[in-house]
Amino acid sequence: MDLIMKTGAAPVLRLNALDDVLIARRPLLEGEVLEQEGITVRQSIVPGHKIACRRIEAGQPVRRYGQIIGFAIAAIEPGDHVHVHNLAMGEFSRDYAFGVDVRAASTPTRIPTFMGIVRRDGRVATRNYIGILTSVNCSATVARAIADHFRRDINPAALQGYPNVDGVVALTHSAGCAVDASGDGLSLLRRTLAGYATHPNFAAVLVIGLGCETNQIDALLSTQGLSRSDTLRTFSIQDTGGTSKSIAKGIAQVQALLGEANRVQREPVGVQHLTVGLQCGGSDGYSGITANPALGNAVDRLVACGGTAILSETPEIYGAEHLLTRRAVSREVGEKLIARIHWWEHYCARMGAELNNNPSAGNKAGGLTTILEKSLGAVAKAGSSNLTDVYEYAQTVTAHGLVFMDTPGYDPVSATGQVAGGANLIAFTTGRGSAYGCAPAPSIKLATNSALWARQREDMDINCGEIAEDKLTIEACGAAIFDAMLRIASGERSMSEQHGYGQNEFVPWQIDAVT
Structure with missing residues (x-):
């Protein structure tokens, strides 16, 4: 096994003075003496796992990071491997102490920048895609076929001449029908789709439905405050006349969007426009x-x-x-x-x-x-x-x-x-x-x-x-x-x-x- 340490580094990590366990930085062998800690390894332990640094009675809390990570389900001796065989969950109270560690905001001396794409409404993008969303699982195959037509590894000519377009992606899912039309699940799906339909990293979005699903496109748009536009287009397979015609229509729609999408240019923007998940x-x-x-x-x-x-x-x-x-x-x-x-x-x-x-x-x-x-x-x-x-x-x-x-x-x-x-x-x-x-x-x-x-x-x-x-x-x-x-x-x-x-x-x- 590869070692997670440099030569001469301590074989274990102590994260907090209150901890009952240490973390192995390398394989620990049974019988090995950890001289700095004054304990003998009682079972072989692989890197990243825990070794007890003191005796822990059954039922007592076990701490790592100075915090409780569980309770001993049997007596644990110094040098024992601490894992699922002798540590389990247990109830304990937490002090929520709302706001006691809030810090005063500081004013930065310099605002870093990145090269972002500024949309017409001022929102900032980090990528420039055309997106294809589906109202229901039934339209996923059509959506993927349209996106595949524009894959650079399959059809390099499709996006030739559009270097500023990062790609065409189909984001499909397995829901949208056979659910409560007024339930939380459908509302949550619609909120998710709306967030993607309006995401700044999409230059334009095409929403494709089947036609008879619970998640009707008109209802999706109206409940989320969205309207059709040049950059938010929709159609359904049933109204278009079937799968082949829908794929062809979708390809044509994307081709009509590429020119405008390609006109973007990156420019320096402040890091306050960056939102990281x-x-x-x-x-x-x-x-x-x-x-x-x-x-x-x-x-x-x-x-x-x-x-x-x-x-x-x-x-x-x-x-x-x-x-x-x-x-x-x-x-x-x-x-x-x-x-x-x-x-x-x-x-x-x-x-x-x-x-x-x-x-x-x-x-x-x-x-x-x-x-x-x-x-x-x-x-x-x-x-x-x-x-x-x-x-x-x-x-x-x-x-x-x-x-x-x-x-x-x-x-x-x-x-x-x-x-x-x-x-x-x-x-x-x-x-x-x-x-x-x-x-x-x-x-x-x-x-x-x-x-x-x-x-x-x-x-x-x-x-x-x-x-x-x-x-x-x-x-x-x-x-x-x-x-x-x-x-x-x-x-x-x-x-x-x-x-x-x-x-x-x-x-x-x-x-x-x-x-």
Whole structure:
């Protein structure tokens, strides 16, 4: 196994003086003596996993980051491997302490810029796509066929002469019919589609329906305050006369849009026009030590200059929400966050599930044990900035600074909501190697450990693993991430874009019963 350390570095990490566990930086062998810690390894432990540094009685809380990550289900001795076999969830109270850690805003001495695309209404784009949306699953095949006609790897001539158009993408989904016409699920889908239809990264959008679906295009437009225009066009397959005619019509519509879409030019704009969605997927024991706090440092830089960052994945802040409410700019904002936590508790109870089911097999293999532990590492993406507002899924984000959007922990669903809310860039940390993109917003991939970086270099943009090797500080890595945000927002293609990720990752959240 690749080692996550440099020669001579300590074999374990102590994150907080209150911690009951240490984090392995390299494989620890049974019988090995950790002289600096004064403990003997009782079972072999792989990198990123936890080793007890003191005796913990059954039923006692176990701390990492100085916070509770679970409770011992059996007595744990110094040197024991601490994981799912001896650590589990448990109830404990959290002090929400609304607003006690709010910091006074500072005035930046310099506002960084990036090369953005300024739309006629003043909104700023980081990419310039033509989008094809569907009202229902039944029109997905037509939408994809139209987009495929303009793929540069399939039909290079289709976009020849349009160098300023990043591409034509079809964002399809599996909903839109057999749901309550007045239910929350359909309202949420429509809000998501509207967010994409009006996203600044789209020069124009074509919405295609079947014709008989619950999610009628006219109702979609009217409920979301949208109107047809030269840059928002619609038609249905049934009215057009079938699949072939609809594909031909769609191709013709896109061809008519390309000339105007190509006329854009990039120009310097302030970083206050950058809205970054924060994601972590395939997390491991290093996520909360390297990539997430480094991204948090970049977020603090962005927010200090007037930009916006969207923290999400409500099940992945569960157990760490009290760290965010302390930074809420008002009690009202803090209470809005707690209300979303309670919604998820009731939602899981109604579904016969529990929030601790969130850590995946890969998370656990990487060293994470409970959702509490995962959440404490996940909130590090938010840095130390004040929490300025809380939004429901796919709501338009209007506040600047650090905000929270209620989403599931499943990355494609979560990021879809963030982009619908206005994110024009995604920053995505991963410890296991998530394959991900998010058209029309570019996605930056941040590796949490150097073994992943070496193994899956073609999918990663930045290696944050050197933090755990004492080769790089969180501050220096944060500065590098912030610089990458500006470069990729300016048009530099991220690794996920180079591989063509982004269309299949459009996954609106479905919460209604399908009948």
